[in-house]
Amino acid sequence: MQRNPIDRQPWGAISAFLLPALTIYTAFTAYPVLRTIWNSFHRVLPRKEEFVGLANYAALAKDDLFWRAVGNTFIWACASPLAEVGIALFLALALYARVPGMRFFRIAWFTPVLMSYVVVGIIWVWIYNYDWGAANAILRTLGLERWAAAWIGDPKLALPSLIFITTWMWSGFNMVVLLAALHSLPSEVIEAAELDNCGWGAKLWHIIIPLIKPTLLNLLVLSFIGKMKIFDLVWITTKGGPLWSTETVSTYLYKRAFEWSTFDLGYPSTIAAVWFVIVLLAVLGLTRALRSREKLEY
Amino acid sequence: MRIASLIIAAACALASIAATAQTKVTLWSHWAAEKIKRDFVEDAIRRFEAANPGVKIEAQWYEKTALYAALKTALRAGTAPDIFYAEPDQTEYMENNLLLDLSSLNWGGIEPWAKEIWSHKGKPYGLPLEAWTVELFYNKKLLADLGIKVPSSMQLDAAAMTDLVKKARVRNQTPMALGAGDRPFPGAHLTHEALLKRLGVADYDNLLTGKLSWSDARVVDTLRTLRSWIDAGLLPTTFTTLKLGESHSYFHTNPGAVLFLNGSWYTSRAFNPPDKGGQPPNFPLGIMKYPAMPQAVCNECRTISVGGSFVVNAETKNGRQAIAFLNSMATPETASRWLENVLVQTGIKADYSKVGGPHAGYFKELAATSQGARYYFGIPIQKMQGKQKEVFTQVFNNAFPAGTISVDDAVKQMNAAYAK
Numbered sequence: 232m233q234r235n236p237i238d239r240q241p242w243g244a245i246s247a248f249l250l251p252a253l254t255i256y257t258a259f260t261a262y263p264v265l266r267t268i269w270n271s272f273h274r275v276l277p278r279k280e281e282f283v284g285l286a287n288y289a290a291l292a293k294d295d296l297f298w299r300a301v302g303n304t305f306i307w308a309c310a311s312p313l314a315e316v317g318i319a320l321f322l323a324l325a326l327y328a329r330v331p332g333m334r335f336f337r338i339a340w341f342t343p344v345l346m347s348y349v350v351v352g353i354i355w356v357w358i359y360n361y362d363w364g365a366a367n368a369i370l371r372t373l374g375l376e377r378w379a380a381a382w383i384g385d386p387k388l389a390l391p392s393l394i395f396i397t398t399w400m401w402s403g404f405n406m407v408v409l410l411a412a413l414h415s416l417p418s419e420v421i422e423a424a425e426l427d428n429c430g431w432g433a434k435l436w437h438i439i440i441p442l443i444k445p446t447l448l449n450l451l452v453l454s455f456i457g458k459m460k461i462f463d464l465v466w467i468t469t470k471g472g473p474l475w476s477t478e479t480v481s482t483y484l485y486k487r488a489f490e491w492s493t494f495d496l497g498y499p500s501t502i503a504a505v506w507f508v509i510v511l512l513a514v515l516g517l518t519r520a521l522r523s524r525e526k527l528e529y
Numbered sequence: 530m531r532i533a534s535l536i537i538a539a540a541c542a543l544a545s546i547a548a549t550a551q552t553k554v555t556l557w558s559h560w561a562a563e564k565i566k567r568d569f570v571e572d573a574i575r576r577f578e579a580a581n582p583g584v585k586i587e588a589q590w591y592e593k594t595a596l597y598a599a600l601k602t603a604l605r606a607g608t609a610p611d612i613f614y615a616e617p618d619q620t621e622y623m624e625n626n627l628l629l630d631l632s633s634l635n636w637g638g639i640e641p642w643a644k645e646i647w648s649h650k651g652k653p654y655g656l657p658l659e660a661w662t663v664e665l666f667y668n669k670k671l672l673a674d675l676g677i678k679v680p681s682s683m684q685l686d687a688a689a690m691t692d693l694v695k696k697a698r699v700r701n702q703t704p705m706a707l708g709a710g711d712r713p714f715p716g717a718h719l720t721h722e723a724l725l726k727r728l729g730v731a732d733y734d735n736l737l738t739g740k741l742s743w744s745d746a747r748v749v750d751t752l753r754t755l756r757s758w759i760d761a762g763l764l765p766t767t768f769t770t771l772k773l774g775e776s777h778s779y780f781h782t783n784p785g786a787v788l789f790l791n792g793s794w795y796t797s798r799a800f801n802p803p804d805k806g807g808q809p810p811n812f813p814l815g816i817m818k819y820p821a822m823p824q825a826v827c828n829e830c831r832t833i834s835v836g837g838s839f840v841v842n843a844e845t846k847n848g849r850q851a852i853a854f855l856n857s858m859a860t861p862e863t864a865s866r867w868l869e870n871v872l873v874q875t876g877i878k879a880d881y882s883k884v885g886g887p888h889a890g891y892f893k894e895l896a897a898t899s900q901g902a903r904y905y906f907g908i909p910i911q912k913m914q915g916k917q918k919e920v921f922t923q924v925f926n927n928a929f930p931a932g933t934i935s936v937d938d939a940v941k942q943m944n945a946a947y948a949k
Contacts, residue, residue, distance in 0.1 A: 362766055491915050494621050494625050
């Protein structure tokens with residue numbers, strides 16, 4: 232029995248459409264990932280590659296600097312999303328409630344995210360300068376001289392100071408996304424609540440937040456992933472110091488690959504491979520934990 | 530007839546190609562933003578090309594970080610230049626056989642100590658163009674205002690140093706400009722010079738190579754002396770974020786400091802015009818020795834280091850020409866030109882007494898601080914590798930001078946870094 236030519240799969244056309252994307256994906260995503268995993272089992276030197284089995288993984292398990300970097304990165308990745316999204320929700324609600332000067336505030340709050348981490352880093356190094364930086368100048372003006380500090384020079388303050396910068400930078404972006412979500416809320420639900428004399432707090436907690444929960448979840452996950460990879464801000468401001476208090480996995484990986492006077496790419500690849508798995512598991516876990524079990528209907 | 534003229538034309542063309550054929554030697558170097566050093570190397574290239582018409586040196590200029598990153602990739606890929614800038618702490622180049630053995634270089638024109646610094650497993654690998662010592666510069670006027678006189682030995686003792694710090698702080702002046710904001714070594718000068726004096730060359734080397742514990746009583750004592758200066762307010766409050774370039778102007782211009790502990794290459798920035806970051810005209814610059822430490826084995830000991838150097842790629846096809854170029858720089862004339870223009874020491878043999886120009890007096894004073902000195906070659910991060918280097922940088926370049934780590938914790942961190 233002969234098949235109808237119309238039923239036949241157009242493999243030629245399929246290949247023609249898929250091939251460019253597949254080639255790019257294979258060359259720039261799949262191959263580097265597989266190569267990194269391959270490298271992690273080797274000592275990779277110029278013109279020399281030596282199989283070391285699990286030795287890199289065993290060394291990494293005992294590497295206290297790596298685990299310190301993991302700790303800092305997790306603190307950052309857990310604290311930042313909550314602060315950013317929390318502040319962003321507050322700002323978005325203020326704009327949704329049409330506070331005076333809302334056009335100005337919308338632009339002003341969104342502007343930081345338009346700057347690169349490099350520019351932001353340089354600006355904040357100035358702001359945090361002990362002698363003449365704006366942070367200490369404001370404290371001195373307010374008579375709070377004793378609170379003046381070397382914000383990024385003190386191991387106890389450096390990480391919170393950097394977390395503050397990313398919160399300042401990204402809250403505006405989250406605000407814009409949340410504002411769009413608020414504007415797309417079904418007006419009949421809000422109006423029905425108002426007819427039932429529902430106050431602002433109850434309306435926010437029982438209606439608005441559940442309705443924008445998917446957006447909140449996406450922003451939390453995106454922020455979490457972003458902080459798990461953070462590098463440039465740390466590199467510009469503290470290079471992981473003082474005393475590794477701001478060392479993140481990305482900065483440590485870079486140091487091991489390019490600054491530890493070794494050409495070996497095997498150990499840095501091990502860090503990258505392990506961190507990839509940790510981030511993947513964390514994101515899967517986070518998504519699962521925060522996923523809505525019941526679909527909202529309205 | 531036509532064929533004959535074609536043959537003649539082809540022969541002429543071939544001859545002209547042969548006449549103009551040149552060996553192209555590639556060179557990648559740091560100093561893109563350091564015009565004086567770049568001008569010096571470009572002048573050396575011009576002189577070499579004039580003397581060797583068959584060789585063309587093609588230089589590309591980078592800033593150090595970009596250069597190192599580019600080299601790491603290029604050396605792996607086999608696309609690295611024939612000659613490139615390197616510093617002797619980059620032992621990874623030698624350990625991976627990426628550099629050409631320069632035994633055939635004219636070492637007679639180079640200081641033996643500079644050759645030693647560039648030697649790895651008995652073979653020399655780099656032309657040590659730039660050398661430097663750790664110097665304690667001071668503002669003669671500010672020091673006189675504090676009522677402190679530099680003794681004829683050019684060296685204060687620890688008590689006088691404590692006195693200086695306290696007196697400067699009373700007058701709301703910063704005793705010593707120093708910043709570790711963008712480099713892994715300036716903050717550590719404070720510690721390593723003190724330890725070298727207290728321990729002497731042999732034990733100091735043992736300390737850096739892990740053969741002597743950081744818990745050694747002499748080490749701990751020295752760190753406590755330093756900590757007393759730090760706690761008395763020795764360094765700027767902005768020390769941790771102050772960049773190297775900024776620390777220069779902090780010392781000589783704004784806000785001004787009494788002392789400045791820095792490599793002798795201070796002058797390659799400071800002797801520029803003020804609008805290019807130089808010190809003000811008639812700035813009362815003085816040099817003294819690092820303070821004598823209590824119970825020191827060797828108060829005349831000091832660090833000398835080799836900085837910017839040129840090495841040859843092991844895979845070069847132009848090794849002969851590359852070595853010839855490096856040899857053209859290993860002469861007393863080149864060394865004098867370097868001293869007079871760049872105003873920093875060099876590893877090439879030079880007669881410092883013959884240095885002329887407007888800064889001849891400075892070189893005399895610089896030579897006086899080294900009178901009778903015993904040298905240790907290289908700063909600690911040039912001796913250390915991997916974790917030891919990382920921990921030393923975090924602790925002694927940053928946290929210890931900033932006063933954010935105790936002596937006991939600093940010792941603990943260093944011992945842990947050396948633990949097998």
